[in-house]
Amino acid sequence: MALTHNIASIRKNYSMQALDEASVAPNPIEQFNTWLDEAIKAEAAEPTALVLSTVNAAGRPSSRVVLLKDVSEQGFTFFTNYESRKGSELAQNPFAAITFFWPVLERQVRIEGRVVKAAEEVSEHYFHSRPTGSQIGAWASPQSQVIAGREVLEASDKKFTEQFSGLDEIPRPPHWGGYVLQPDRLEFWQGRQNRLHDRILYELENQVWQLKRLAP
Numbered sequence: 001m002a003l004t005h006n007i008a009s010i011r012k013n014y015s016m017q018a019l020d021e022a023s024v025a026p027n028p029i030e031q032f033n034t035w036l037d038e039a040i041k042a043e044a045a046e047p048t049a050l051v052l053s054t055v056n057a058a059g060r061p062s063s064r065v066v067l068l069k070d071v072s073e074q075g076f077t078f079f080t081n082y083e084s085r086k087g088s089e090l091a092q093n094p095f096a097a098i099t100f101f102w103p104v105l106e107r108q109v110r111i112e113g114r115v116v117k118a119a120e121e122v123s124e125h126y127f128h129s130r131p132t133g134s135q136i137g138a139w140a141s142p143q144s145q146v147i148a149g150r151e152v153l154e155a156s157d158k159k160f161t162e163q164f165s166g167l168d169e170i171p172r173p174p175h176w177g178g179y180v181l182q183p184d185r186l187e188f189w190q191g192r193q194n195r196l197h198d199r200i201l202y203e204l205e206n207q208v209w210q211l212k213r214l215a216p
Contacts, residue, residue: 014106014191019198021211028186028202028209029073032109035188036071039102051099052078054089062089068100069126075182076111077118079126081143083175088144090115096181106191111183118178127172136160138176187214 025031039047048068055061062085070077076098080086090096094116100109117123127135140156147153164170184204191197199214 012191013193014197015193016106017190018192019188019190019200021200021213024188024200024211026209026211028183028188029071031188031202032071032111032186035102035105035107035109036100039100039105039107042102042104044102044104047102049100050076050078051101052086053097053099054086055093055095056089057092062086069178075113075180077122077178077180079118079123079176079178081138081141081173081176082117084143086144090179098181108189110185110187110189111181112185113181113183115179115181118180120177123177124172126178127176128169132170135170135172136164139164139170139173192216 025034036047046067049065050068051063052066053061053063064086066078066080066086068076069079094114095112096115097110097112099111100107102108127138130138136157139160141153142156186202188200188202189197190199195216197216199216201212201214202209203212204210
């Protein structure tokens with residue numbers, strides 16, 4: 001079936017705000033937190049959703065959407081199954097990129113760096129803060145593996161629901177936990193008119209953040 005719209009003609013002329021070197025924080029984490037707060041206040045859809053891009057040992061990239069669960073000077077934290085495709089690729093190549101896009105503010109943030117596993121206590125604490133169904137789901141789903149059908153997943157969920165019934169606390173699966181992307185490059189993008197967008201780059205050089213402007 002052919003598309004019913006001419007997608008080449010779809011465009012928007014961005015004009016809401018500007019971004020310059022004098023207006024940003026000297027620390028990119030502080031700048032990110034400011035923008036994230038503004039995205040939440042603007043009621044952006046899924047403001048903590050990010051596109052995580054990983055690359056396997058053969059150089060083949062893959063991307064997916066996950067949710068940011070913490071941000072600090074140590075980096076950007078998300079949680080997943082260590083045996084998933086993303087977990088396998090991070091074991092092969094620990095470098096990754098994440099992208100946030102907040103259309104309501106005409107903003108994008110691109111972040112690159114090395115990814116390490118979160119501390120065990122961090123993964124434990126977050127796992128036990130999740131709804132019971134999500135905790136069971138972490139056991140039930142062989143994430144990224146081929147399964148014969150939906151009924152396989154539902155049967156697994158039923159099995160673990162029964163197995164853990166009556167327990168005061170569901171144990172965290174050994175294959176599930178957090179990752180922290182430790183950034184060395186962050187780019188803040190603000191849409192502007194006529195595609196002359198503002199792009200402010202922070203790069204970590206000798207443990208000092210350097211601020212640069214990029215051409216759009």
